[in-house]
Amino acid sequence: MKIKAYGIKDKNGIAEPFYYERNVGDNEVSVKIVYCTIARGDVQFISDDWGDTKYPLVPGHEIIGIVEGTGANVTALKAGDHVGIGYQQEACFECEFCKEGNEQFCTQQKAIGVHCYGGLADHIIIDNRFAFKLSPALRSVNSVPLLSSGLTVYAGIMRAQLPANSVVGVLGAGGLGQLAIRFLHKMGHEVYAFSHSPEKKEMVQQLGAEFILSSNLNTNKKFDLIxxxxxxxxxxxxxxxxxxxxxxxxxxxxPLEKQPISLGLLYDYAQRTIYGNYVGNRKQMTEMLAFSEKHNIGSEVEVMPFSKVNEAIEKVRTGKIKIRLVLENDK
Structure with a gap:
């Protein structure tokens, strides 16, 4: 199958029409792409900020589309199903991580931008186990950022195992931060958002959090989680x-730069913990989508057509958009 996409041939290049061949395997589905985000992470892949970008790059790691074809072994999905697709496309399902249900750590995984092509295309072919069937309530353009940003913050929050009515801070009120605020608020926690942008105060409050200017941390609050x-x-x-x-x-x-830390803050009259979170597993994706449907969680978005992809990339790169940018397939 010949797939039309938009590819970036080299570091900091522009997106140009790009074609590649890909056939549907026994465990795979072919998906007609409807929506695809251009996020800050995509721009960082274009710039090869992490040093692992594979060129030509087809960006786009938050995708909603419609199944058009299925492989011989696929029974969970059928043509016409609406699905969401995130950053990870494949796993081996045989290693220790996969057997534990943590396929996001699989050493044989394939992830967009590093091992395979993303959603800035007419179609994508993917292991059906990483295409998540969407209810009618989750098929809108506002749901697209859930597929990676939503999963990442949701999985990070759940790992904290917070008690009810915890005091939680969210550092940053961009795409990831806004979804974190929404999740935490609907979970019933007391939420505060730290931002250097005073103009975001009203938006933060509408999402269910109190606003704290990050340049002035004079707060008497003590947090269970930040x-x-x-x-x-x-x-x-x-x-x-x-x-x-x-x-x-x-x-x-x-940040790309190393961050200094005073280690005494972790153990001096304390048992504080720092941990990271890399996307999430398939179980967490399913839970996050169900939680989002129940509580009507999505993102504020600006929509542009695929044909304006380079304009969209530049808007994200230069910070000229304060909400999430979603491209709609205009073919």
């Missing part, structure tokens, strides 16, 4: 100081 969604440098020590003695600090994004 989840950081920032990819810019920040004062990690300042946030560790406002954790409770057994508080947790979760990192779902990080």
């Amino acid at each position: 989840i950081s969604t920032l990819n810019a440098p920040y004062d990690l020590d300042a946030y560790l100081r406002i954790l409770k003695p057994q508080g947790k600090f979760c990192i779902v994004a990080s």
Whole structure:
């Protein structure tokens, strides 16, 4: 099958029409793409910020589409089903991680941008076990960011095993941060959002959190959990100081530069924990989608057609868009 996509041939290049051949395997499905986000992470892949981008790059790791064809072994999906697809496309399902249900750590996994092509295309062919059937309530353009950003923050929050009515801080109020606030608020926690942008105060409050200007951390609150969604440098020590003695600090994004830390803040009259979270497993994806459907969780988005992909990439790169940008297939 010949697939039309938009590919970036080299570092910091522009997206151009690109074709590749891919046949549907026994365990795979062919999906006609309807929506695909362009997120900050896609721009960082284009710039090869992490040093592992595979060119030509077809970006787009949050996808909604419609199944058009299925492989011989596929029984869970059929033509016409609406599905959501995230960052991970394959796993071996035989290694220790896969057997534990943590296929996101599979050493043989295939992830968009590093091992395989993404959603900025007319179609994508993917292992059916990583195509998640969507209810009618989750087929809208506002649900697209759930497929990676939503999964990442949801899995990070669930790992904290928070007691009811916890005090939680969200560091950053961008795409990841806004979804983290929505999840935490609907879980019944007391939520605070830290941001350097005063103009986001009203939006943060509408999402269900109190706003704290990150340049002024004069707060008497002590936090059970702080989840950081920032990819810019920040004062990690300042946030560790406002954790409770057994508080947790979760990192779902990080600056490219090394961050200094005072290790005494972890153990001096404390048992604080820092942990990271890499996307999530398939069980967590299913749980997150069900939670989002129940509580009507989605993202505020701006929609542009695929044909304006380079304009969209530039808007994200230069920070000219403050909500999530979704491309709609105009073919």
